[in-house]
Amino acid sequence: MSETLFSISFDELCQVEGIEGELIIEIVEYGIVMPINKPSDQIRYEQWLFDTGAIHWVKKALRLRQDLEIDWVAIAMVIKLMQQKEALQKENRLYQRQLRRFIPSGDLD
């Protein structure tokens, strides 16, 4: 039975992505991902914990930076828009399903 994990530590995130800690700190500073345990600045970055979804966005951010040669500010904006798009698509799917429960699907088109 494999152990299922929902969070990843700062050190592990560096190892998994093969990057230096400074880069993760920079990504956090730009708000691309946020540690789940950063309610105050008293927690040192070595103690940061991220949810596993953060890895997906860190990978995306690194890829965008390398592939498109865009700066962190632009990447933060792109990632934020991507996240908003995903949330809106999810919300839209819910509303579509709810609407179909009120109106037969054939009548929507």
Place this chain on the structure above:
Amino acid sequence: MEFKDYYKILCVEPDANAKTIKTAYRKLAHKYHPDMNPDEGAEAKFKEVAEAYHVLKNEQLRAEFDELRQYGSQSRHDFQPPPGWKAPPNTGQQGGSQFHGDFSDFFNSIFGGRGQSHHAQGFDQAQRSARGQDIEIELPIFLEETLKESQKTVEFVMPADDYAQTAPSKKHLKVKIPQGVMDGERIRLKGQGKPGHQGGTAGDLYLHIRVVPHPLFDVQGHNIIITIPLSPWEAALGTKISVPTLDGKIHLTIPPDSQSGDKLRVKGKGLKTKTLIGDMFAVVKVTMPEKTSEKGKQLWQELANSEDFDPRLEWST
């Protein structure tokens, strides 16, 4: 092996300057980047474009490519490096590459491992021992399965390993799905991805949770929503009905004068995590009978005569 004309791939002339090459790359990268273009084939096209840019932006690699191009353009479909051509070893001098390492056979045959470092600025992993690739798969689960911890056997394809020269293989893995997983969440299975190379650790396997749409319930956060069809008289007079929940049926009291769209909250019948229990919302949907009997028509007529109700009151202002 096919000869790749990097100039043609980037749609630039062979005498294009660095600025033109960069502009062409940016234009094509925006068009084909997998994060921006979900079309099938876009990723392969992007890899080709990135490889071309990787070579043409580097003066030394470009000069070598130009030399080979004279030779290769004559043997376009069956290209072999000229006799005596030796792919130089990896010097590790390339930094900040656009590329993620999937170089074509053509690239490898002329440049060897050179420039294959896909580590961006700040990457500190040693060249010799490489961590295995992470794998992500979608895991569909039923809404009912999220209510308590469950076990699932996941099946996925382990990609081919060029280092170990293994073919893609089917893998089965027993995993524990915790209570309360949500649609869109990712579960990490440490070390279950592609094996590492020369002492490098194995990659991880990510399970991207996809909750299968339920025939009766919709999910909003930790709450679930069920639509309850009512006859017009049930909605007008109120009633008590049996309503399904995720764990059995309950009796629900419908108050008189209920409207389509009214929401009734049933506490604690939503999704459950270790710390939180959501609610169920029953949404009223007043449904007309498809056919009305003669008696029914008479009764509706009596209602029409006696009631002073204008459903289009808002239109008259």
